Amino acid sequence: MKAAIYQYAKPATGESAIALVAASEGMAKFVSGSQSLGPMMNLRLAQPEMLVDLRGIAVLRECRNEGDTTLLGACVTHAEIEDRKFDDGTQGLMPYVARGIAYRAVRNRGTLGGSLAHADPAADWISTMRALDAAFLVAGPHGERTIAARDWMTGAFTTPLEADEILTGVRLRRLSPAARWSYYKFNRKPGEFAEAIAIFLDDAPAGVCRAVVGAIDGPPHLIANARELIDHPDVARLDPHLDAAGLESGSYEYLVHRVALERAAAMIRENRKQL
Amino acid sequence: MTEIVTQQIKLRINREAVSASVEPRTSLADFLREQQMLCGTNIGCEQGVCGACTLLVDGVPTRSCITSAVSCVHADVQSIEGFDDDALMNELRAAFTAEHALQCGYCTPGMLVTARDIVMRLPDADDERVRLELSGNLCRCTGYVGIVRAVRRVLEARRAHQRTPLAEATTA
Numbered sequence: 001m002k003a004a005i006y007q008y009a010k011p012a013t014g015e016s017a018i019a020l021v022a023a024s025e026g027m028a029k030f031v032s033g034s035q036s037l038g039p040m041m042n043l044r045l046a047q048p049e050m051l052v053d054l055r056g057i058a059v060l061r062e063c064r065n066e067g068d069t070t071l072l073g074a075c076v077t078h079a080e081i082e083d084r085k086f087d088d089g090t091q092g093l094m095p096y097v098a099r100g101i102a103y104r105a106v107r108n109r110g111t112l113g114g115s116l117a118h119a120d121p122a123a124d125w126i127s128t129m130r131a132l133d134a135a136f137l138v139a140g141p142h143g144e145r146t147i148a149a150r151d152w153m154t155g156a157f158t159t160p161l162e163a164d165e166i167l168t169g170v171r172l173r174r175l176s177p178a179a180r181w182s183y184y185k186f187n188r189k190p191g192e193f194a195e196a197i198a199i200f201l202d203d204a205p206a207g208v209c210r211a212v213v214g215a216i217d218g219p220p221h222l223i224a225n226a227r228e229l230i231d232h233p234d235v236a237r238l239d240p241h242l243d244a245a246g247l248e249s250g251s252y253e254y255l256v257h258r259v260a261l262e263r264a265a266a267m268i269r270e271n272r273k274q275l
Numbered sequence: 276m277t278e279i280v281t282q283q284i285k286l287r288i289n290r291e292a293v294s295a296s297v298e299p300r301t302s303l304a305d306f307l308r309e310q311q312m313l314c315g316t317n318i319g320c321e322q323g324v325c326g327a328c329t330l331l332v333d334g335v336p337t338r339s340c341i342t343s344a345v346s347c348v349h350a351d352v353q354s355i356e357g358f359d360d361d362a363l364m365n366e367l368r369a370a371f372t373a374e375h376a377l378q379c380g381y382c383t384p385g386m387l388v389t390a391r392d393i394v395m396r397l398p399d400a401d402d403e404r405v406r407l408e409l410s411g412n413l414c415r416c417t418g419y420v421g422i423v424r425a426v427r428r429v430l431e432a433r434r435a436h437q438r439t440p441l442a443e444a445t446t447a
Contacts (some may be wrong), residue, residue, distance in 0.1 A: 001321060008281055008299035008345045038341030041323035042302075051299070053346055079335070103411025104337040104392060105329050190410040 003041040012164055014060070014139050020052045022141050022164040030054055030166055030223020032075050035102070035110035036118045048247045054217065059111070060168055065089060071137075073169045080108060089174035090132060093181045093201075096273065097124050100183075111169045116152070119159045124192035126153060127214025130222055131181075131199040132172050140165035153219035179203035182268035184260045185215075196243040196256040198264035200226055211264070213245045213257055221245035229265050238262060284348050286425035288313070289357030299345045303337075304328040307354055315355035315384050319413070326412030329385035330354045336392045352358030355384035358443035363391055366432065386412050390426045400430060 011017045021028045028050035031037050040046040054060055058076040063086040070089035081088060082098035087132035099108055101115075101124050116136070129149055130137075136147040143166055150160055161167060175181075179202065186196040197214030223241050223248045225230070238261050239249075247254040267273065281296045288311060297306055302321075307313040307330075307381035317338055319325035325340040330339050339354075367390050368375070377383045386409070392410045393400055396431040400408065405426050406419065414422060 002305070003300040003343075005279055006299055008343070008383070010346070011349070034341060034346070035323060035338070038338075038343075039324075041300075042321045042341065055346075083287070104396075104408065105326065105338050105389070106323060107410060108335040108343060109337055190407055200288075228339065261367065262412075 001042050001044060002051075003038075004047040006041075006048055007050040008053065009050065012056050012058075013118070014057055014168065016132075017052050017054060017057060018139065018141055018164055018166060020050070024050055026163050028052055028118070029163075032060075032114040033077065034114075035111040036114065036120065036236055039073040052115075054166065060166075062169070065174070066171075067182050068174060070172045070174055071169055072112060072172065074116075075111050075228055076113075076168050077105035078110050078112070079104065081112065088174060091177065091181065093132070093175070093183065094128065096185055097128050097241075099222040100124065100185055106191075106229075112138045113169065116170070117159060117161060117275045118159050119153050119169045120193065121153070121156045121217060121219070122195070122197075124194070124197065127197045127212050128218040129170060129181070129212065130214070130220040131201050131212040132175075133208075133210075134170040134172050136170055137168045138165050139168050144168075145169060146171075150222070155218050157176055164205075171205070175201075176203050176205040177206075178205055178211075180268055180271065182264045182273070184264035184267060186256050186260050196260035198257070198260040200264050200268040202226070202230060202268060211241075211261070213241065213247075213261060216247060216253070216257065218246065231270055233266065233269065234263055238265075278323045282345050284345055286344075286347050286349060287351045289353055295344075297344045299343060301344050302340050303330075303332070303344045303347055303352065304339035307339065307352075313354050313356050313396070317384055319380050319381070323381070324411075324413070326385045326389065327382050329388045329412065331388060336388050355387065358387075358391075361391075363394060363429070366429050367391060367394070367425065370428040371422070374421045374425040374428060376417060376421040376425040377414075382412060382414045382416075386414065386422055390429070391424055394429050394433065398430065400426075402427060405430075406422065 029048040031051045032054045042058045060073045062073045065087050068241045081094050088094045115123050134149050136152050138145050167180045184198045185194045194215040199212040202209045209227045211223040212220045214220040283358035285294045286373050307316050317327040321340045323338045328340040329336050332350050389412050
């Protein structure tokens, strides 16, 4: 199918982009890579009257090492992350995750910020940013604000972003060189949205040892202390966390998430990667 | 009902400067096929899944069904019609013929663009990696065996060529 009629603008500054959307009375949407919104518009699941393209705003592509933290602009593409075009400070986690997102042609256009603002629970960055405890940087008509990772996603496809606010980027604490991580994604075909995601991050010098259960109905579920899951290969220890994530015991979803969590735990324990 | 408004765009298509008037909702694929009469780009799913419409925008593979023409202002678009002088694409075309890597041909323009990207970006790719990289391009005829062989044929030929000492290569 073809998209419904809409108007298009590509402003050069965040202020003009915000003003355009603010003036639209809720009928305009921001867009960057359009790799999720594009299909939704072709299927007419989304019919905005105007698209405001953020890819012309240079500041949204800025990435820099800030010492203890890394700033990643919202409009960097998955392919740029995959190709390590900048120093993301995640000890290889983000390039690894990026490589598993959809297909190269989609990664060339799709952006980090677009994926996070879309907030598909089965998307990779939503869960990864939870594991990295990212700070979400937001700009709107009333100035800038920062939203913590735990508050970013309030439900499937739902974030605290107002219609006239832009996610400008994320700020990440840089991982120690000694940090270990594992990422396990279960899907039936490479490049599909995940049926289950499990992430472990063990950064001992920073006092961090957490895990995330992702691709569930709502926001990703954080396991704040994942030490015992790494140290003890005991499947029964996983169950309380899956229950806490809201998965229904014995269901297909419960079982695939348990397998994902078990495999991710084994991978970090044995220092292996999936791909 | 929103009023139909067209926008003037300028871009390069297959190395030629093009100026055109498009509706914002017109996909790059439809723009090429219906306004530029470049029908080599095939449209399959129109939701970015099948890969038939894959072409190059600013040198990288892009889904032209979920990319609007209006978002390609000043971009350099290369569709399957624009590769006649491309040595690598000609190697791939010969390999696709030799390995019977197509039957109906509908997926082929997108397959060739993706295959070219694989050879350029991943010169050391093995069969498993080639299959992974091809997973975004669906073919309902071949079972992919011939396509994987064709990509491997070009990868191996290029590797062998690189290994050949220069003196030998020039006298051969």
